[in-house]
Amino acid sequence: MDWLDGQLKKKFGGARSKAWTDGLVSVDAQSLVSTSLPVQGKIPSSLHGTFFRNGPGRHELGQGRYAHVLDGDGLLQAFEFSPDGVTHHGRFVLTKKYRVESAAGRFLVSGFGSSLHGPRNLSEDIDDLNVANTNVRVFNGELLALWEAGSAYHVDLQSLETAGVKQWSARKLLRPFSAHPRIDRDGVMWNFGCNPITGVLSIYQIAGEGTLVACKRMRIERLPPVHDFAVTDKHLVFVIAPWDFSVEQLGQGRSFAAASSWVPAGQTRVLVVAKDDWSLRWYELPPMAALHIGNAWEDSTGAIRFDMMATRDPRGMVGGWTLMRGFYSHLKGPVMTLVELQKGGAAKWTAVGDLEGEFPVVDPTVVGVRYREVLCLSRSASRPEDLPGWDGLAAFDPERGVTQAYSFGDDWALEEHVYAPDAADPGQKSKWIVGVAMDLRERQTVLLVFSASALAQGPVAMARLPGALPFGLHGTFHATT
Numbered sequence: 001m002d003w004l005d006g007q008l009k010k011k012f013g014g015a016r017s018k019a020w021t022d023g024l025v026s027v028d029a030q031s032l033v034s035t036s037l038p039v040q041g042k043i044p045s046s047l048h049g050t051f052f053r054n055g056p057g058r059h060e061l062g063q064g065r066y067a068h069v070l071d072g073d074g075l076l077q078a079f080e081f082s083p084d085g086v087t088h089h090g091r092f093v094l095t096k097k098y099r100v101e102s103a104a105g106r107f108l109v110s111g112f113g114s115s116l117h118g119p120r121n122l123s124e125d126i127d128d129l130n131v132a133n134t135n136v137r138v139f140n141g142e143l144l145a146l147w148e149a150g151s152a153y154h155v156d157l158q159s160l161e162t163a164g165v166k167q168w169s170a171r172k173l174l175r176p177f178s179a180h181p182r183i184d185r186d187g188v189m190w191n192f193g194c195n196p197i198t199g200v201l202s203i204y205q206i207a208g209e210g211t212l213v214a215c216k217r218m219r220i221e222r223l224p225p226v227h228d229f230a231v232t233d234k235h236l237v238f239v240i241a242p243w244d245f246s247v248e249q250l251g252q253g254r255s256f257a258a259a260s261s262w263v264p265a266g267q268t269r270v271l272v273v274a275k276d277d278w279s280l281r282w283y284e285l286p287p288m289a290a291l292h293i294g295n296a297w298e299d300s301t302g303a304i305r306f307d308m309m310a311t312r313d314p315r316g317m318v319g320g321w322t323l324m325r326g327f328y329s330h331l332k333g334p335v336m337t338l339v340e341l342q343k344g345g346a347a348k349w350t351a352v353g354d355l356e357g358e359f360p361v362v363d364p365t366v367v368g369v370r371y372r373e374v375l376c377l378s379r380s381a382s383r384p385e386d387l388p389g390w391d392g393l394a395a396f397d398p399e400r401g402v403t404q405a406y407s408f409g410d411d412w413a414l415e416e417h418v419y420a421p422d423a424a425d426p427g428q429k430s431k432w433i434v435g436v437a438m439d440l441r442e443r444q445t446v447l448l449v450f451s452a453s454a455l456a457q458g459p460v461a462m463a464r465l466p467g468a469l470p471f472g473l474h475g476t477f478h479a480t481t
Helices: 008-013 019-024 096-104 247-252 452-457
Strands: 031-034 039-041 049-054 056-058 073-082 085-092 135-139 142-146 153-155 162-165 189-195 200-206 212-219 235-240 243-245 260-262 268-274 280-285 289-298 304-311 335-341 347-361 374-378 392-397 401-407 412-420 432-439 444-451 461-464 474-479
Touching: 019 432, 049 135, 049 142, 049 412, 056 085, 073 432, 189 235, 235 289, 235 304, 268 335, 280 347, 289 347, 289 374, 304 347, 347 392, 347 412, 374 412, 392 412, 392 452, 401 452, 412 474, 432 452, 444 452
Parallel strands: 135 474
Antiparallel strands: 031 085, 039 461, 049 073, 049 474, 056 073, 073 085, 135 142, 142 153, 153 162, 189 200, 200 212, 235 268, 243 260, 268 280, 289 304, 304 335, 335 347, 347 374, 374 392, 392 401, 412 432, 432 444, 444 461
């Protein structure tokens, strides 16, 4: 079932006794403010800056409730660290969609996993559907709220007020503009846009001062939606899983998600694009689905190595519809998977089957080069099958395996964590890890701070919000002096 239904709110109501459903309700106010959050432990004195988060925050409007967890309008969160403590404020991204639907008092357009009844106009302006709900990045002094298929939105770095659709060089719109840009160590942003309707993959190179250097568009046969990619010093890496995307079904009224079907006999294609001359190399892997890549690099032989969270059975990745009804039955999801693309054309892969998790990230200082740690969420094998989410963090060395891990247990549901630099050494390896989680027993969202070198010892500080925020997706830490 992938359409908007006025009765979904009633069906969900019976499941509210489950604490995790607090993360799937809407924020009614346009903005939130919490000052001087109570802190357990001690916030490091050298941790200065703002931890930004983005995610779906409006799942319901009028009598309608979205059918899929990824469809809600984007709600930005800002946790600001200062000598006075930690403060929090949140604000919806005022996209065109948000403003038009707020005035109408009901949802008017389809989303990724929710569709209005009836045929769909495939020539509609994609930014009419833009929810700006997936990621947030600071680039060239600007805060960008990012979605999967449309334009980036420019948001004020301090107030979180929406400035409008981001206009790049010469007032140029770049769309689709992926929610997962990669910023090289020299400050250059690389990003892509995937349009499965036209079969076109767009690649963007943007200089550190915000100038568009290159925009390359290439037609890819059988191009499904692609969520993430990776960069090395010399190449871009795209993992194209064997999803069959039906433009016909989309036009008939199905959602983007429901118009995609898994092809178990297909091959996963890996596309490698050279940064200098845009030449292409193709590799093949067995059928496996992956949403997120941690990092990639190339060794002295020219082989490209990268990690991703991947699964041979994507059923464990597509539970967004049942979650919105308050029900969950666990199927094993992605596991840490290491890939080697040899210069001669061969591809090797290894699945670390005991590390089930998601949201792999690396320290910004090692993007595109050899690295010895990727941070990810992890799920304990003992976690109850009817309880969604992740209960722990793991630091994984691609060459040695897990080096550090910490589990909170079944009373917690963790969200993505990221690295945060120390104010005393802003250009060096990050000393801290920050993220949020839901304390299911207290039904509160909690900000967590870990020492990156002592993850296994647990958080050094925890700051509690008054209640539970909607579950978010991705974020970033913006350091200040």
